Amino acid sequence: MTKTLPWYKQFWPWFLLFIPLATVVACTIFAYIAFSNTPDMVVDDYYKKGKAINLDLAKFDKAKALYLHGDLKINNDTVSFKFTKGDNNNVPSLKVSFYHTTIKAHDFTVMLTKNGNGEFTALTDKIIDGRFNIFIEPFDSVWKLKETIKLPYDQAFKISPQYNKK
Numbered sequence: 001m002t003k004t005l006p007w008y009k010q011f012w013p014w015f016l017l018f019i020p021l022a023t024v025v026a027c028t029i030f031a032y033i034a035f036s037n038t039p040d041m042v043v044d045d046y047y048k049k050g051k052a053i054n055l056d057l058a059k060f061d062k063a064k065a066l067y068l069h070g071d072l073k074i075n076n077d078t079v080s081f082k083f084t085k086g087d088n089n090n091v092p093s094l095k096v097s098f099y100h101t102t103i104k105a106h107d108f109t110v111m112l113t114k115n116g117n118g119e120f121t122a123l124t125d126k127i128i129d130g131r132f133n134i135f136i137e138p139f140d141s142v143w144k145l146k147e148t149i150k151l152p153y154d155q156a157f158k159i160s161p162q163y164n165k166k
Helices: 011-036 046-065
Strands: 069-074 078-085 093-100 108-114 119-123 130-138 145-151 157-159
Touching: 046 145, 069 130, 069 145, 078 093, 078 108, 093 119, 145 157
Parallel strands: none
Antiparallel strands: 069 078, 069 157, 078 119, 093 108, 093 130, 108 119, 130 145
């Protein structure tokens, strides 16, 4: 006569219980990851965002009317901008906003002040590599320039208004 082992000492019951238990553990881990890492790009109120975009479009049109062009240089800890064309006489300082395309925590703003050479400069912390949407505007926010850049880049970015080509 063969002696049978109790169920808890046999292989198959534990193997069959392992599959659903592993599934529950994996689902719990995935649910935690999904809820703790929510995306930054979702906007709650699209209507207000749309109205703000229309106001910004007028600022872009003002930059076109002033025919503003310039070179943006970004080194490890220095941001500088120099106008190459356009009416920029009444601009004492510039606000340059860097918006990372996917990670909101990497967004930052730098205030550039004009030096004796007519160049706007500022020191900042080391800039993180990646793709950024940058907005350049004067302190009074009358006009605005926009460009998408990818860092690191060892030359100057050519910044100009986007003209509609017909």
